[in-house]
Amino acid sequence: MANYAKDSAGIVRAARAGDYKVGIILGSGLGSLATEIDDAVRIPYAQLAGFPVSSVTAHASELVAGMLEGVPVVILSGRAHYYESGNPSIMRTPMETLKELGCEIIVATNAAGSLREQIAPGSAMLINDHINWSGLNPLIGEEDESRFLDMSKAYDPALREQIKAAAKQEGIELPEGVYMWFSGPSFETPAEIRMSQVLGADAVGMSTVPEVILARFLGMRVAAFSTITNMGAGLQAHDLSHDETKEMAPKGAAKIKAILKTFLRNLDK
Numbered sequence: 001m002a003n004y005a006k007d008s009a010g011i012v013r014a015a016r017a018g019d020y021k022v023g024i025i026l027g028s029g030l031g032s033l034a035t036e037i038d039d040a041v042r043i044p045y046a047q048l049a050g051f052p053v054s055s056v057t058a059h060a061s062e063l064v065a066g067m068l069e070g071v072p073v074v075i076l077s078g079r080a081h082y083y084e085s086g087n088p089s090i091m092r093t094p095m096e097t098l099k100e101l102g103c104e105i106i107v108a109t110n111a112a113g114s115l116r117e118q119i120a121p122g123s124a125m126l127i128n129d130h131i132n133w134s135g136l137n138p139l140i141g142e143e144d145e146s147r148f149l150d151m152s153k154a155y156d157p158a159l160r161e162q163i164k165a166a167a168k169q170e171g172i173e174l175p176e177g178v179y180m181w182f183s184g185p186s187f188e189t190p191a192e193i194r195m196s197q198v199l200g201a202d203a204v205g206m207s208t209v210p211e212v213i214l215a216r217f218l219g220m221r222v223a224a225f226s227t228i229t230n231m232g233a234g235l236q237a238h239d240l241s242h243d244e245t246k247e248m249a250p251k252g253a254a255k256i257k258a259i260l261k262t263f264l265r266n267l268d269k
C-alpha cells in the first residue's frame with residue numbers, strides 16, 4: 001500500500017481518532033450529506049497527500065470523518081474523474097486511505113443518464129452490475145496475480161438486500177440496474193445510447209467504475225447508487241447539459257440519502 005495513504009490516514013486520525021466502518025463517495029448533488037455528519041472533522045483534499053482536487057463544479061473536495069446514524073464513516077465529498085487527467089487510477093490514494101482507516105464497506109454515488117423509460121429523471125437507482133466499455137482499468141500495470149480480480153459479485157449481493165430493505169422501510173421506489181461507464185467528458189451520442197441499451201445497460205455515467213474496481217481490489221465490499229438526472233442522449237426532447245445534471249441531481253439524491261441513513265441505522269454496530 002502506498003505511503004501516501006498511510007500519511008493521509010495518519011492526518012485523519014490525528015484530527016479524529018478511531019477506526020471507521022463505511023466509506024461514502026459523494027457525487028453530484030449528494031454533497032449535502034456531508035453536512036449531516038456528527039462529531040465531524042473536515043479536511044480539504046489539498047491537505048491530504050496524493051488526493052486529487054476535482055475541478056468539477058458541484059463537487060467539493062474534502063474528506064469528512066465522523067458519525068452518521070451511529071456508524072463511524074468517512075465521506076469523500078467530491079471525486080476526481082478519469083476525464084480530468086486521463087488517469088484511471090486517479091482515485092487510488094483516496095480508496096487506499098479509506099481502507100487504511102478501517103472501512104469495510106464502500107458506498108459510491110453518482111449522477112447518471114437513464115436508458116429506461118421506467119427509470120425517470122428524479123429517480124434513485126441501485127447499481128447491481130456495471131459495463132466497463134472504456135478499455136481502461138485502474139489495475140493496468142499491477143504486477144502480481146491479484147490483478148486478475150474477480151468481478152462476479154462486485155456490487156455486494158448482501159448489501160444490496162439490506163439497501164432494498166431500507167428503501168422499502170422508507171417507502172421509496174428503488175429500481176436496480178446496470179451502470180455503463182463512459183469516459184466523458186462529452187456526453188454520449190444517441191447512437192452510443194442505443195448501443196448501450198442493446199448491450200444491457202440501464203444507466204450511463206462518467207465515474208464510479210474505477211473506484212469500484214479499486215475497492216474490490218483492496219478487499220472492501222461495495223454498494224453504489226445513481227441519481228438519475230436525465231434520459232440518455234436522444235431519449236429526451238431537449239439536449240444534455242451539466243446544468244441539467246446539477247439541477248436534477250438533488251431529486252434522486254434526497255432519496256439516496258434517506259435510504260442510506262436507514263441502511264446505516266440498521267447496520268450491525
Ligand code: HPA
Binds near residue numbers: 187204205206245
Ligand atoms: N451521460 C453521462 N453522464 C451523465 C449523464 C449522461 O447522460 N447524466 C449525468 N451524468
